[in-house]
Amino acid sequence: MLQMIHFLYFDPGLGAMIIQAIVAAVAGVVLFSKNLMYKIKTFLGLSKPQDEVFDDIDIEDSDIDNASHSDRK
């Protein structure tokens, strides 16, 4: 059994732990409908260009390239 050291750290709040099942369900519905809309929009050729400032959630290999040439200009 692995020792979960976070129990020593801080109280996550019982309410906050229980509620996550509901939060996850709502998020699941939202994500599902967004994906569906995205697919429909892409099919109709309405998809928007990528955000320049904020990255995608997944860490791609391109991130690793980007990080390495961070010198000036």
Place this chain on the structure above:
Amino acid sequence: MTENNRHSSSFRDPSGFIFEDQGVVKRSISKLYFKQYEALKSSGVFEKLQHAGLLIAHKECSNSPSEIIIEPEQIPFFTYPYEWSFDQYKAAALLTLRIQKFALEHDFSLKDASAFNITFHKGRMVFIDTLSFDFYEENTPWRAFKQFVSHFFGPLLLAKYHGSESLKLMNTFIDGIPIKMLSSMLPFKTKLNPFLYSNVHLLAKFEERHSEDYDGQTKQARLSKKGQLNIVEGLYDYIKKMSLNSTSSEWGNYYDKTNYAVDAFDQKSDIIERWIKTLNTRTLIDVGGNDGTFVRKIEHDLDQALVCDIDYNAVDVNYRLTKKHKEAYMLPFVFDVLNPSANIGFNHQERDSFLKRIQGFAPDVTMALAVIHHMSLSGNIPFEMSAEFFSSFSKYLIIEFPKREDSWVQRLLNTKGEFKSHFDFYSIAHFEKCYQSYFTLVEEKAIDHSERVMYLFKSKL
């Protein structure tokens, strides 16, 4: 031995602590965390996150059965969440979620989601708490969920609905915005949005209902990994699309409404360039630097340029430019010269004041372009006091003085109405006299076709 130099902010997490060893910041890892540390190392989680620039790089200094010591890449100047603009704050929130998703996919989980785990370094937000990871335990909810809402999602929502200035609340609530207060401060329409309702309002209700959990029932709540990923991705999508409801700015389009002619503007930046070069400047701070326009005009290579401004939108613009051009030397942050961040937290030693940090950083040059009239006429700060302030952290000061005849100065003076005569002290002669009690004048240069004079001073301290 290392305990003696333990940093005064490093006491919350028993996994280890930060200490200073001959001016170098290091991290001691306690036995309690050895298993996690070795697993993070061998699984390549550290390596991949560090290569992607998401987690601060570190090297292992020593590894004994009682203590592991690592030396993280040093951060020259720390900024805190209450000094970030909206987009910087957003980037920090998204970074936390990216790392949590990556951690979950590798059977780890962030055990905390504090905004103070992140700082701005080399042109981007970076996660600095190497010991924040723990093993993921199957079917358990995210212990840091509430903390994420109170440290990140809450402040961002308040900024969205009430303006960026709400982000300053983190200066008071260093453990995050209380969820109940957050819920009560958001407009009613947020209750009609199922996503916001579940993440904030329902959370507040649940937290209140279960606030007396003396039996440690927390362990009993269950959630699949897929469920947790839904939460993380849902928050990511929502936050990524967040924007401010009002984007009017005090200075946002400042350079469109200045009283500068193009040639005067160019002459000003030529003077700056020449002085910066002569002094062989490596580091500088531009106080009231707007979106970094003048710093970007400097051709001379700089290691680090801190560009701060009171205007959140200007800092946002600067941040976006920094990110777009991958300018590692640029550090934009929000700063109110009339009320710089104080020492806060336990024993006033957890988060350092602006003055303490800037004196530690000691930039070669301080630039104060077109700020002195605002400090003196809007803030009523006497010249002696602003001179004393500017002389306390840099050797050199480049300051621009708009004369009484300048149209901006006239505008500020006219707002004083019948008390205009109380501001007779605002003259070039009095300015020079006061500043020369703290500085030696190196050079002064009037800008042609304008009512402005540039000064290069050397601190007497």
